[in-house]
Amino acid sequence: MSSTVSPLAPKNVPDMPVIAGVRLATAEAGIRYKNRTDVLLAIMDKGTAVAGVFTKSKCPSAPVEWCRAKLKGGKARALVVNSGNANAFTGKTGRGSTALTAKIAAKAVGCSESEIFLASTGVIGEPLDATKFDGVLGRLAETAEAGDYLAAAKAIMTTDTFLKVATATVKLGKAKVTINGMAKGAGMIAPDMATMLSFIFTDAPIAPAALQALLKAGVEDTFNAVTIDGDTSTSDTLLAFATGAAAEHGAPKISRASDPRLKAFTKAFNQILANLSEQVARDGEGARKLVEITVEGAKTKASARKIAMSIANSPLVKTAIAGEDANWGRVVMAVGKAGEPADRDKLSIAFNGIRVAKSGARDPSYDEAQVSEAMKAPEIAIKVSLGLGKGRDRVLTCDLTKEYVAINGDYRS
Amino acid sequence: MSSTVSPLAPKNVPDMPVIAGVRLATAEAGIRYKNRTDVLLAIMDKGTAVAGVFTKSKCPSAPVEWCRAKLKGGKARALVVNSGNANAFTGKTGRGSTALTAKIAAKAVGCSESEIFLASTGVIGEPLDATKFDGVLGRLAETAEAGDYLAAAKAIMTTDTFLKVATATVKLGKAKVTINGMAKGAGMIAPDMATMLSFIFTDAPIAPAALQALLKAGVEDTFNAVTIDGDTSTSDTLLAFATGAAAEHGAPKISRASDPRLKAFTKAFNQILANLSEQVARDGEGARKLVEITVEGAKTKASARKIAMSIANSPLVKTAIAGEDANWGRVVMAVGKAGEPADRDKLSIAFNGIRVAKSGARDPSYDEAQVSEAMKAPEIAIKVSLGLGKGRDRVLTCDLTKEYVAINGDYRS
Known part of the structure; x- marks a missing residue:
């Protein structure tokens, strides 16, 4: 986090509404930084669908490998993100760190380890001491609330000079559904993926396969069309979570991305991806234009x-x-x-x-x-x-x- | 030309011997710079073989297109190089400039325009006023002498902070032959080719096809293995001229690059390419390492x-x-x-x-x-x-x- 905000930062930060089925909490785990939050726990209600796209690096970080493997289940109960250490190129220790983090998180949230998603950003090549999450994640799970997305976006920053969020509310069938997104940049940004970390949350009831198709199509002209320095991170991760809570208000359950009822949602979803990826470019390291x-x-x-x-x-x-x-x-x-x-x-x-x-x-x-x-x-x-x-x-x-x-x-x- | 020499510059500049059959002259044509030489004329004896490799840019400069076309003849009588203006992306005017420069040079030297080789380096997208060569090339042809290679290397510099030359003397058969080379960098350096301009002169009697094969093989692990910023110039040109004058002292005429008698020569030739391309890296813009x-x-x-x-x-x-x-x-x-x-x-x-x-x-x-x-x-x-x-x-x-x-x-x- 720099003290000088990029001159290209958006003038206004939107008010971020609550997403039914998502609770958030942040803390200072002391991973690397002092006197700032560096860990985010997002807890999702049972049945939340998850989709993800990742770096194409041949040397991905341990959390990327973890998420890729867990994505097959299509369901998520929690997301743990830390800044300060990317847990990348950390060998067997790195795999151990992801496993331990997931274990601590699963215990804190009360779910299976296979429903835990992980992302780490920061220095690469340094072992991540996952024992630092012990206790911290438990307290976060107890205090998690329906939502301070700005605090969440802040906890995942590294060299970013401003927090990056976007939101949209749109009709799905006759029900109102909400999409919230956050991202962090700001160097080592290149397709594919373009940003190091970005997370999208929605209460729309969209099945995992449909959400994955939406995400894959959506990144092509947004995150994958942004480059800061041509350097592709080992950690680039974009995850989307759909809690489905809006079904209670009559939102139709969507199982295919091509469902015509999804048209307005898809447009809004893509706009959020475009908005966030543009913010990443606006916060390119040292950027003035x-x-x-x-x-x-x-x-x-x-x-x-x-x-x-x-x-x-x-x-x-x-x-x-x-x-x-x-x-x-x-x-x-x-x-x-x-x-x-x-x-x-x-x-x-x-x-x-x-x-x-x-x-x-x-x-x-x-x-x-x-x-x-x-x-x-x-x-x-x-x-x-x-x-x-x-x-x-x-x-x-x-x-x-x-x-x-x-x-x-x-x-x- | 910068006033601050790169800290990576070689400690010593070699004494450059004469190459029989090559005469050089430089002048201030006022292309762009003031109070410095910016045009080099090299005149080669009749029968000089020429070989060349060029940028792979899809938008090559007019001089690159000129040289590629003339290379088919395999013979060269003169090389005209200017710094300050690359005559690149100058449309029909650019082609006109190369044709006019060649016409002026051919008249000055007394040869066919198809035996004139051209290279330009400097700003791209600005028309090059070839009429500035009128008179200048005539005077240069009159004053050209067997050899100030350091002055020649200096005249072709742009943002280079030091002049780049290399020389080797080696046996071909029982005769001594000499190879001299010069190069200029220093930004927009990337394979393929790696340097903007480099010229090699030798008195060895090597046929055009053999010289071309030598050059093509030699650049692979030298000039093509150097990158400053990944940006490939529109003007990258490496030309080699073999006057054959050493045949008078008994050097055998070589028609194939695989001729075993060429072994020592090939090694020295490749060392010169390696030496010059390393100097280009040592003079990368702003380089400290x-x-x-x-x-x-x-x-x-x-x-x-x-x-x-x-x-x-x-x-x-x-x-x-x-x-x-x-x-x-x-x-x-x-x-x-x-x-x-x-x-x-x-x-x-x-x-x-x-x-x-x-x-x-x-x-x-x-x-x-x-x-x-x-x-x-x-x-x-x-x-x-x-x-x-x-x-x-x-x-x-x-x-x-x-x-x-x-x-x-x-x-x-």
């Missing part, structure tokens, strides 16, 4: 995505934006290195709506003063038109500043 | 290369090294995101010979103070042992410092 990269006219959407990611991850593009320089030459470089079909002489590039390059050369109407003024904005939209086909995609990133280097060059000390 | 990454025990060499590059291009690994932090957790992250076969629990990692991680966890003998002391060295060797197979590879990179951001956030102003 939110950068939206749109690539259109590519051969396919996948090709557009690859080119957009090449631009988004280019240190030269990112430092140019930090320097408020509309250096479209570097954008061309990043298009060229993506390896996807591109015709230099058909390329057009615009920064914040001002076209700077056209047909493979500087736009004749290019006005450096006008563009320089536009580059001072905190949000920069780069649009690249390839002129080859109908493939289009959009990704979010941030600039690369000296502050990023400072944060990451001195993280452990 | 030279980083050698060795991956062993991978399934294949290609897999080892991909993992080594993932580590070398990770901003989190690079900033950790800038912070003198042996953050092997980030190395694990970079191994994991490479997508190549890796077993977390078999991984071992060493920094400068000190093993910090073993069998998927912190090495029991890990001594933070010892490792911290080792990380203060200007050269950092990271060795990753995967324990899966016999694939091994090595790449060079540098750290990511605030200075990199400063250099690239304010390049154009």
Whole structure:
């Protein structure tokens, strides 16, 4: 948690309603930080469905392996999240820590260990002393309440400079259902997954398979379309929990993601994913500019995505934006290195709506003063038109500043 | 050209001998810089063989397209290099500039335009006014002499902080032949090619096809194994010229790269490529540490290369090294995101010979103070042992410092 809030932080934090069937509690377990909460326990009512998507790292953390295995049951009773230590690359000790944490949590909540979901974030390669949860989780289970989502979002932060939450209330059948989400970033963010940790809670009665399908589809253009530094965490975890409590008020039970009654819910769900993942980009380490990269006219959407990611991850593009320089030459470089079909002489590039390059050369109407003024904005939209086909995609990133280097060059000390 | 020389610069600049059949001259053409040379003309004797490898960018510069086309002839009479403007992404104007430059050079040298090779480095997206070469190239052709390679290497610099040359003298048959090389970096360096511009000259009598085969094989573990920021330039060009003048002293004419008489030459040639590409890494923008990454025990060499590059291009690994932090957790992250076969629990990692991680966890003998002391060295060797197979590879990179951001956030102003 930094003392300086990102200038790109949302102006307002929403009021977070209660989600029936979910209780939360946080504590200071002293994992690494002093004088701040670093453990979150979320307890869900019996019958809660769970879905999850995780890092594609070949070296995932112990909690990721734990969750992947438990996801098969489709049911969750509790989520334990700690910050300060990611329990990643900790060998057999790491597996022991997850097992012990789950055991302590299961006892505290009164459920099976296979219904416990775990996430850890922070330093990797350091053993996590799960005995620190002993006692703590028991007290949390006793005091858990229907809901301080802001406190929960705060407890899972690491280098984040602001807490990230989003909420939506929408009709499912004739009943009102609520979706709450939280996320933490802010470095080592790259698809896939894009954020280190994010959790969604809803009282909608959605079966595990349907929830999983919703989540998998929803991340594609949200969390998986965000990159901070191209570095994929070993711990990236996005879990969604559906308690089903709204069934009591008449919400229909949904067993398929394609159920037409789910339309409004799906839209709201995806908006929450989009909102949270944008907040992650807004809190990229050292970020001073939110950068939206749109690539259109590519051969396919996948090709557009690859080119957009090449631009988004280019240190030269990112430092140019930090320097408020509309250096479209570097954008061309990043298009060229993506390896996807591109015709230099058909390329057009615009920064914040001002076209700077056209047909493979500087736009004749290019006005450096006008563009320089536009580059001072905190949000920069780069649009690249390839002129080859109908493939289009959009990704979010941030600039690369000296502050990023400072944060990451001195993280452990 | 920076006023502060990289602390990683070689201590000594070698004396560069003359290459029979090559004459050089430099001038201030005022392309972009003031009060420094920015154009190099190298004139080669008739019959000089040429070979080249270029950027794999889908949006190459006009000079790259020019050279690729002319390479088919296999013969070169002159090389014109300018710094300050890369003539990249300049549309039809760019093609016009290369054609005009070649025309001026051909007239000055007295040869066919198809024997002129061109390279440009500097800002991209700005039209290059080739009329500035008019007169200049004529004067250079008149004054060209057998050899100031240091002045030549200086004229092609952009953000380089030191000039990069290498030389070797070796037996070919019973005759002595000489190889001289020069290169310029220092940002936007990534395979393939690794450097923006590099030129090799030799008096050995080697036919174009053999020279091309030598060059292609030689770059794989040298220039293509160096990355500064993962950004591939639109202009990367490596040309080799063999005048054949040593045939007069009895050097045998070589028509195949596999000719056993070429063994010593090949070794020296590859050493020059290795030397120059290492100098490029030593002059990475803002670099304070030279980083050698060795991956062993991978399934294949290609897999080892991909993992080594993932580590070398990770901003989190690079900033950790800038912070003198042996953050092997980030190395694990970079191994994991490479997508190549890796077993977390078999991984071992060493920094400068000190093993910090073993069998998927912190090495029991890990001594933070010892490792911290080792990380203060200007050269950092990271060795990753995967324990899966016999694939091994090595790449060079540098750290990511605030200075990199400063250099690239304010390049154009």
